[in-house]
Amino acid sequence: MVEFAIKDCAIxxxxxxxxxxxxxxxxxxxxxxxxxxxxHHFWGTLLRPHFSSREYNNDFAAWCxxxxxDNIAAERLAVVDPADYADIEELRQELLEVIDxxxxxxxxxxxxxxxxxxxxxxxxxxxxDTTRRLADPSELPRVLPELSVGSIFxxxxxxxxxxxxxxxxxxxxxxxxxxxYEAVIDDLAEVDPYFESxxxxxxxxxxxxxxxxxxxxx
Amino acid sequence: MPxxxxxxxxxxxxxxxxxxxxxxxxxxxxxLLNGLRVVHVxxxxxGGGVAEILEWMVPLMRELGLDASWEVIEGxxxxxxxxxxFHNALQGKSLxxxxxxxxxxxxxxxxxxxxxxxxxxxxxxxFIHDPQPAPLLNLCPGRRGKWIWRCHIDLSHPFxxxxxxxxxxxxxxxxxIFSLDAFVQPLPHPVFLIPPSIDPLSEKNIPLPEExxxxxxxxxxxxxxxxxxVQISRFDRFKDPIGVIQAYLLAxxxxxxxxxxxxxxxxxxDPEGAVVLEEVREAAxxxxxxxxxxxxxxxxxxxxxxxxxxxxxxxxxxxEGFGLTVTEAMWKGKPVIGGNTGGIRLQLINHTTGFLVxxxxxxxxxxxxxxxxxxxxxxxxxxARELARQSFLITRHLREYLTLMVAQIHGSEDRIELG
Numbered sequence: 001m002v003e004f005a006i007k008d009c010a011i012x013x014x015x016x017x018x019x020x021x022x023x024x025x026x027x028x029x030x031x032x033x034x035x036x037x038x039x040h041h042f043w044g045t046l047l048r049p050h051f052s053s054r055e056y057n058n059d060f061a062a063w064c065x066x067x068x069x070d071n072i073a074a075e076r077l078a079v080v081d082p083a084d085y086a087d088i089e090e091l092r093q094e095l096l097e098v099i100d101x102x103x104x105x106x107x108x109x110x111x112x113x114x115x116x117x118x119x120x121x122x123x124x125x126x127x128x129d130t131t132r133r134l135a136d137p138s139e140l141p142r143v144l145p146e147l148s149v150g151s152i153f154x155x156x157x158x159x160x161x162x163x164x165x166x167x168x169x170x171x172x173x174x175x176x177x178x179x180x181y182e183a184v185i186d187d188l189a190e191v192d193p194y195f196e197s198x199x200x201x202x203x204x205x206x207x208x209x210x211x212x213x214x215x216x217x218x
Numbered sequence: 219m220p221x222x223x224x225x226x227x228x229x230x231x232x233x234x235x236x237x238x239x240x241x242x243x244x245x246x247x248x249x250l251l252n253g254l255r256v257v258h259v260x261x262x263x264x265g266g267g268v269a270e271i272l273e274w275m276v277p278l279m280r281e282l283g284l285d286a287s288w289e290v291i292e293g294x295x296x297x298x299x300x301x302x303x304f305h306n307a308l309q310g311k312s313l314x315x316x317x318x319x320x321x322x323x324x325x326x327x328x329x330x331x332x333x334x335x336x337x338x339x340x341x342x343x344x345f346i347h348d349p350q351p352a353p354l355l356n357l358c359p360g361r362r363g364k365w366i367w368r369c370h371i372d373l374s375h376p377f378x379x380x381x382x383x384x385x386x387x388x389x390x391x392x393x394x395i396f397s398l399d400a401f402v403q404p405l406p407h408p409v410f411l412i413p414p415s416i417d418p419l420s421e422k423n424i425p426l427p428e429e430x431x432x433x434x435x436x437x438x439x440x441x442x443x444x445x446x447x448v449q450i451s452r453f454d455r456f457k458d459p460i461g462v463i464q465a466y467l468l469a470x471x472x473x474x475x476x477x478x479x480x481x482x483x484x485x486x487x488d489p490e491g492a493v494v495l496e497e498v499r500e501a502a503x504x505x506x507x508x509x510x511x512x513x514x515x516x517x518x519x520x521x522x523x524x525x526x527x528x529x530x531x532x533x534x535x536x537x538e539g540f541g542l543t544v545t546e547a548m549w550k551g552k553p554v555i556g557g558n559t560g561g562i563r564l565q566l567i568n569h570t571t572g573f574l575v576x577x578x579x580x581x582x583x584x585x586x587x588x589x590x591x592x593x594x595x596x597x598x599x600x601x602a603r604e605l606a607r608q609s610f611l612i613t614r615h616l617r618e619y620l621t622l623m624v625a626q627i628h629g630s631e632d633r634i635e636l637g
Binding site: 008010011012013014015017019036039115116117119121122123124125126127128129130131146147148149150197199 | 238239240242243246247250396399400402403404405408409410411412559560563604608617618620621622624625628631632633634635636637
């Protein structure tokens with residue numbers, strides 16, 4: 001059976017110098033902004049500190065709520081799931097659609113405060129091999145709590161952007177064992193990674209695997 | 219600098235606070251940079267935020283296997299007067315710097331380049347901190363490594379003529395680092411964003427014995443058994459100490475035993491500080507429960523005790539850089555009521571680790587609420603400490619430096635996959 005290679009990642013934010021103060025400005029910049037910015041404001045944001053009360057799952061939605069006080073735009077942007085799109089360009093088109101729809105239906109131009117502008121940031125992501133290998137899923141309950149949150153991000157969140165059907169690495173690996181781990185896979189599919197910190201997500205995954213596979217003592 | 223015990227490495231000591239997973243990750247990342255020659259250059263060995271950062275960063279980089287060193291440029295009185303003017307102008311003060319002093323700036327850097335050139339030209343990565351040593355890059359034509367300019371200053375609204383002068387020295391760098399996106403000026407190279415951090419092993423942040431905390435409070439006639447709110451900051455209008463007093467007076471109507479501590483100094487080069495302090499004293503006059511501590515320099519341990527002894531920490535700034543006093547308070551498990559501005563917004567998760575406020579009235583309402591709901595206050599304090607642990611300790615800071623170095627060494631792609 002194929003071993004599971006545990007990787008880790010770290011991100012450093014890079015400023016683009018581009019900033020927006022209205023929804024229209026965001027829309028105009030989104031048309032040609034570096035694709036890394038879209039990745040960063042959807043996925044990279046999850047590596048930033050937050051708690052389980054996180055309200056919006058991407059920076060665009062959060063900014064519409066916090067800085068523009070445009071809750072309609074915020075709610076519509078919040079339901080855009082980046083894993084639904086084949087690549088960043090498709091995701092970019094969807095964002096433009098949602099924003100254009102909002103701009104079409106209102107004549108009111110909302111401005112953010114000058115110190116609450118939306119700053120487009122992209123990330124430099126470094127992925128590296130920890131050289132740690134898992135031979136069997138029964139090791140997961142023991143190993144998961146020892147992993148960095150970078151590893152959790154890479155295998156459970158970033159993987160959805162790498163996989164053509166938006167599958168995380170853990171489910172992909174378990175599916176290689178036939179029907180043995182079907183119940184675990186079903187439960188994993190219901191873990192929504194967008195609303196809690198990576199630390200809490202790590203605990204949640206550990207609990208889930210412990211519940212299904214015991215404490216992993218071998 | 220934290221003292222290293224013979225039996226425990228620095229990294230092990232940090233692992234006790236930041237978690238072993240975080241330190242393991244540092245080791246893995248540093249493994250990709252093993253033996254790399256890294257040189258940091260700044261303008262002072264002691265005093266100031268940059269020296270404080272380098273005091274821990276250089277030993278930690280060494281322990282992680284990097285060949286790291288720290289060089290300090292030597293300057294004349296005129297040179298430091300010029301760079302002080304640079305600093306003020308870059309933060310927005312309208313200041314013309316005479317050509318003679320601009321020449322001194324370049325001459326001093328040329329003299330330092332004679333001494334440092336062999337080391338800097340051989341280094342794999344050179345970090346130049348702030349404007350003082352920025353011209354060194356042009357003075358090292360045989361350089362082989364990557365040069366990174368680390369700007370610790372808020373450049374959001376610089377006095378343009380001075381920024382234009384400095385910009386020609388920093389433009390040729392391979393990358394630069396700013397603390398917040400709002401501080402950035404456009405540059406023709408990657409501009410990394412790395413917020414600052416606190417050192418959990420420093421005197422300002424280590425846990426103190428309860429007796430010591432009570433002793434410090436009593437020394438300043440503060441009753442350790444009564445509720446206390448604290449703001450630690452310079453007497454500067456942007457820190458809004460008058461607004462803090464207004465908030466306190468509103469809250470005190472509901473909690474007569476409440477005490478307020480305003481502790482800080484005035485910068486020697488800030489004549490307005492003395493005026494603000496006088497206004498604060500006037501506003502506090504006649505209220506024995508308002509303690510204005512302004513008599514010179516307080517040790518880091520004293521500041522630590524004041525923060526630790528508080529029930530709630532305020533940082534009601536109307537304009538703020540990063541606001542490390544917020545991080546320090548969070549690390550001590552205190553809910554923070556902070557001004558809705560700058561780096562405070564980055565650190566403070568509204569309703570979770572404290573409250574963001576825009577007015578003295580807003581601050582007063584949140585003070586009342588927290589004093590009324592003690593379990594909620596404790597939960598917010600707990601959340602604040604956890605957030606500081608996860609995101610604002612030096613291990614995170616170092617991780618981002620290592621990530622930047624890997625990115626610089628291995629190319630400019632958005633995603634670098636190694637191993």
